[in-house]
Amino acid sequence: MVSLACHLNDSETFTQKALQWAAQFDSVCYLDSNGYRDNHGNIDVFIAVGTAASFTSDGSDTFAKLQQFLDSHPNTWIPGFLGYDLKNELEALHSQHPNRTEFPDAYFFVPQYTLLIGKYNAEIKGANPRAIVEQIEATEIQEESLDFKGQLRSRMSRSAYFSVFDQLQHHIRKGDIYEVNLCQEFFAERASLNPLEAYRRLNEVSPTPFSCFFKFGQKYILSASPERFLSKNGRILLSQPIKGTAPRGKTASEDEQLKSALISSPKEISENIMIVDLVRNDLTRSAQPGTVKASDLLQIHSFKQVHQLISTITCQIREGMSSTDTIANTFPPGSMTGAPKISAMQLIDRHENSRRGVYSGALGYFSPQGNYDFSVVIRTMIYNGENGYLSFHTGGAITDGADPEKEYNECLLKGKALFEVLK
Template identity: 85%
Template sequence: MVSLACHLNDSETFTQKALQWAMQFNSVCYLDSNGYRDNYGNIDVFIAVGTAASFLSDGSNTFTKLQQFIDNHPDAWIPGFLGYDLKNEIENLHSQHPNYTEFPDAYFFVPEYTLLIGQYNAEIKGSDPKAIITQIEATEIKDEPLGFKGQLKKRMNRSTYFSAFAELQRHIRKGDIYEVNLCQEFFAEQISLNPLEAYRKLNEVSPTPFSCFFKFGQKYILSASPERFLSKNGRTLLSQPIKGTAPRGKTAGEDDQLKNALATSPKEISENIMIVDLVRNDLTRSAEPGTVKASDLLQIHSFRQVHQLISTITCQIREGISPADTIRNTFPAGSMTGAPKISAMKLIDRYENSRRGVYSGALGYFSPQGNYDFSVVIRTLIYNADNGYLSFHTGGAITDNADPEKEYNECLLKGKALFEVLKSMATG
């Protein structure tokens, strides 16, 4: 593997050419932080292409086998995803709904080439980095039609959602749980779609810190996730659950009012704190005793489509805990389950009427330094070009005092960018 650094006169054009160039490969992971920088992530744009080696979950001992795969490829970038239904391996749970997307529970690959692109420079690793630069610079950025032909349907209609909502609130009042995340699927069958153009449109409409285009074979993940699930930096684990959503205002004044309402909402604050407690509990499984800290609580983060309430929880990793085990010990993200976690997941399987699959799982990478960074798979289109199935989910937290009308509308708000992309594609 040879590494080459080069100066960029126009990093944006080079990045778009590189993404277009990447489409020729069977495996692609493109991550774009869209200029959102924090103290925990240091990648602007990352591109991994080609398959030097790959890992596919076979439905048993996925996290143990994934760690073996990582150990067998030291010094490599290893991007990939973990599906929500891996919960069935971790706990005594099952998923009753069909896997229409036909995605596996986990897929990771060791790339043939990687590119780290900053504002002024790019670092390319591969067998012949000079040839890669030449190929990318010669690539023409295609302006192709978005090409969505099909009809978007709801797996859960409004009355079914309200009925499930009422049943889950009944469980809360009985004391079975005190919060649960109810999600619904929007889908289209036997459709055609230009996944690269769909991703570009999504990233234009909703640029987020964990934007991702992921391809393996004819399966695609097009993500505009704003939420970090878990990162490892040295011995530090960090999770940043989102609980609390408000729309953006039409004017600066209205926007400030909506932000203030979110920051002071007793319901949103209590939801967030519940999940903070759950995540703190999850992290203790991997932590040195006494190191779990909720450092930044209830911070407002503003994105193109919404304001979000985000908290940050950290710990120091105990000796002898592998990277894959630290993920297993907190998986899936508590912000997407509810609390207590196992009871909430049992009820999710009972009252949701679709399989989550990749949705509300995790998407990201292991780095050559032994670190990792994974987002929660939300605000994300899942597309299988082989069977023409397109899917995305949206959801929200149910508590004792939650209003079904407001939560239903929040689901639609969270899906706003995805609806907008598909609408533009149908007419574009």
């Protein structure tokens, strides 16, 4: 592999051309932090295209087999995703609902070309990086239409949601669980759309730190996730669960009032702290004793669509833990399950009426340095161009004091950008 660094006069135009160019490949991972750079992620725009090698879960020992795949392809970028239903391999759990998207439980690929694009420079790696730069610069950005054909429907009616909500609160009052994440699916069958244009619109309507256009074959993940699931940087693991959501205000003063209400809400604070405790417990399984720390609790992060409460938990990895061990010990993301985790997942499968699949799993990459960074798959559209199935889920936490009307409306708020793209 040859590496080429080049100066960019207009990185925004180059990036848009690079996305258009990348979309022609069978395997694509386009990640855009949309300027939300923090101390924990060091990528502005990352693009991986082409398939030198790939890994697809066959439904057994996925984490161990993925580690073998990583070990056999060192010193390279390996992007991919892990689906929520891998929980069944990690615990004595099952998923009763059909896999309508027909996505595997995990897919990763070794790219033929990678691009790292910053504000002024780009680094391109591949067999002939100069030719890649020329191809991208010659690409014309096409104004495309969405071409969405299909009827978007809800798999869980409002009354069904309220009924399930009531049953889950009953479990909380019985002491089976003390928090659970209830999700519902919106879907269209035999649908068609232009996935690249859908992603562009989604990223315009809702730019987030973990924005992603992911494609393999005719299967697409179009993500506007604001949440980091887990990152590894050297010997440090870091997780940043989100619990606590408020809408943006129409004016600056209303916006500040909504932020103040969020940070002072006993319900939102207790939800966040419950998940912090769960994540601390998960990280302990990978940690050097005494190194798990909840460093930044209840920080407000503001995005175009919503304000969120985010906490940060870190630990030092103990000796002998592989990368996939550390992920498996924390999977699936605790913010999407509830607590206690296994009991919550059992109840989720019993009471939700759709398979989560890629949703509430993880999406990201392993780096050449042996690090990784994965987001939680939320605010994300899943589309299978072969069978025409389009799907996205939204959800929220149920606690003893939760109000079903407010939680239902929060589901709609979280899906606002996705509804807007498809309207």
